[in-house]
Amino acid sequence: MRDFSASPVEMFASLWRNRELIKASTKREVLGRYRGSALGLLWSFANPLFMLAVYTFVFSVVFKARWGGGEGSKVEFALVLFAGLMVFNFFAECVNRAPSLIVGNPNFVKKVIFPLEILPFIAVFAALYxxxxxxxxxxxxxxxxxxxxxxxxxLLPLALIPLALFVLGLSWALASLGVFLRDVAQLIGTLTTVLMFLSPIFYPASALPEAYQHILYLNPMTAVIEMVRDLIYWGVMPDWTLLSIYFVAMVLVAWGGFAWFQKTRKGFADVL
Structure with missing residues (x-):
């Protein structure tokens, strides 16, 4: 039986080697989501516009919320909130799909020449769009x-690249687990919902009592959400030490997920 390399070099080499296939598959993935609809790709623009309007109305008009309890405007709250949601939605879209990446494509498993490890890349690039x-x-x-x-x-890409690596690592691990444990898909859907409320999306981390703030920072999404907000809304430079640590940690997460995927993929055909 063929051995699959689990080295970190192969993780990136596969991306480059199969770049044209990934590009074509990502395009098909994005277009396929809106195929048959009257507006087509315009829905990808209309959906976030609609959600931004809804969040603005609900939180700033109905609840009269202000970011951090200050005197900021309604528009400020909506934009700060939406910035956090953009980041989390990117994460959730990939992670929620991950357990079904292999299970949902059994024909690819039976094709020895198809590089299964690129499926998370396709999902991540579609979510990035x-x-x-x-x-x-x-x-x-x-x-x-x-x-x-x-x-x-x-500087936004500097915050997004570690996040993409984190998501890739989780996607490889969950795609593999989803083959052997079908309950993973149900569990992940619940966990991502819980994680959304445990992330500083609807409130700043400083709103929590100091005794609980360190717990919030155990959530890997906290650092990137606050970093993205700082870069695009507040105009604050990133903490380069934190960014460096975050990047190294996410590379290790990506490699760990990739290694697990490569070591377990031999059993996919037997289960499917």
Whole structure:
């Protein structure tokens, strides 16, 4: 039986080697979601625009919320909230799909020549497309109400790359577990919902009592959500030490997930 390399080099080499297949599959994935609808790809723009309007109304008009309990405007709360949601939705879209990546494509498992390890890449790039569209909506709203964005927004990829690595590692691990334990898909859906409320999306981390703030920072999404907010809304430079530690940790998570996937993929065909 063929052995599959679990080295970190192979993790990135597969991305480069299969780049054209990943590109074509990602395009098909994005277009397939809206195939048959009257608006087509316009839905990818309409959905975040609609959600931004809904969150603005519910939290700033109905609940009269202000970020951190200060005197900020309703628009400020909506944009700060939506910035956090963009990040979390990228994470949740990938992780919720991960357990079904292999189970939902049994024909690929039976094709020895198909590189199964690229399926999480395809899911991540498709989710990244939706993130970019949501970011475009966010930027449009920001420019309408506040003008030119902060220059720090150009550093956004530095926060997103570690997040993408984290998501890839989880996706590889969950895609494998989803083959052998079908309950994983149900469990992950529940856990991501819980994680959303345990992340500083609807409230700043500083809103919690100091005794509980360190618990919030055990959540790997906390650092990236706050970092993205700092870069695109507050115009604050990232903590380079924290970013470096976060990047190294996420590379290890990605490698761990990839290694697990490569070691267990020999049993996929037997189960499916």
């Amino acid at each position: 939706h993130f970019v569209v949501s970011l475009a909506v966010w930027l449009l709203a920001y420019m309408v109400f506040f003008g030119v964005p902060h220059i720090t927004i150009l």
